[in-house]
Amino acid sequence: MKFSKSARLLKTSDYDYVFQAPIKIHQPLATLYARSNNLKHARLGLLVSKRALRHAVARNRVKRLVRESFRLHGAQLKDYDIIFVARAALLNADNASITTGLAQMWEKIR
RNA sequence: AGAGUCGGCCAGACAAUCGCGGUCUUAAGUUUUUUUUAAGACGGAGGAAAGUCCGGGCUCCAUAGGGUAAGGUGCCAGGUAACGCCUGGGGGGCGCGAGCCUACGGAAAGUGCCACAGAAAAUAUACCGCCCCUCAAGAUUUAUCUCGCGGGGUAAGGGUGAAAUGGUGCGGUAAGAGCGCACCGCGCGUGAGGCAACUCACGUGGCAGGGUAAACCCCACCUGGAGCAAGGCCAAAUAAGAUCGGAUCCUGCGACCCGUAGGCGAUCUGGGUAGGCUGCUUGAGGCAGUAGGCGACUACUGUCCCAGAUGAAUGAUUGUCCUCGACAGAACCCGGCUUAACGGCUGACUCGUUUU
């Protein structure tokens, strides 16, 4: 599947919409907030703060991995808006464990 | 072969598949523009992109003016758009050496400070001492010694301290002292070399009179303020009230004054909006050659276009190879500095051992 701009949360109002009544999923690596939208596909928003991961290289790595995983699994996620909030444990996790952790989280949302 | 010094370059490689953002072309959709989708081509993070410590461009404030204040720089010359940077030279320090380090103006313009210890910490002074003289006492070898009061000389020695008023030696003296002499250091003058910092030589003075200027300060030079969240354009939204001043006033002007421009605004409380476009990458640009210069660098010619995102693009998986991959991610743009860091390649040079 493609991952163009229509599959991302772009505006502050989009984020506010999700945070008003979210489904929360907690894991050591990250927290997911999800809420059903009225579109026919899922959308992804990223929230990777400097407080969680200090170095820009680490933040970019996490964002790339999440986007890639969402691209591969997004078709199964129906019409949810999902916000990914990073946590500090991601710093020491390798790529494979992050990918498998994300797959489990997508599974929970469905 | 070993030990070391200085500089330059690189920043895992290749392949396949699936993706991300940019530019261009073509096609589809749209009344048109914008925009969306699809295909193809081209290119897509760094040597530090980092810290924001300096300097500049750019934008707005007036075209960026004058003075004071404040801040910065500080051996000399050059380079540069500019610099607190770089290059070359000088002084000082370190190293056998190649080489490295260096906030390195002024303390006889003035003010301040120098704890404790010490006699004294800056107009000098004299604690223990040393020496001379007067007086008195004692001893005896009767002109010497010892001790004490008083007057004077001295800064050699001791002791304190981070620091004590040139150093060493000889002469000299009652004891001493730049008191005299030699050498060294220092100041001044003249001459020579050098653009200069400075160096050298000669003469002369008899010692200037502690340290601290990353204490105030003096001297020379430099600096107007704010920062792309600057600034410009389009669109949307809301509710007003109070105070002050209205030409000896207010604002631009955010250290102050002058000067200048404009003139109905200024401040506070409350309420509302905060979406898009632009600025946005052709530049003090890269590469090559020639010429000038010890060098930093500059000039000319030719050639190339090399990220431009905006919830923010470089990734994932698999395979092969090796030395098994560090530090780390552009956000207006450049020039430096500083800090982080696994290694590899290469050039020039130094030391020292052996062999020829």
Added chain:
RNA sequence: GGCUGGGUGGCAGAGUGGUCAUGCAGCGGCCUGCAAAGCCGCGUACAUCGGUUCGAUUCCGUUCCUAGCCU
């Protein structure tokens, strides 16, 4: 992204070129039948690395951490 400020014991918080107050907390003792209060005593600090200075928490640079402002 840009611009400002601050780091002093376990906590709060003064200070300034000459070895850093004070309060709370902690520990020990006195007092008490036991505690509380009170009294006496003790220990523990100038973020880091360099430089200037005889001497630095203070002055000057570097780094690290932390807070705030501009949308």
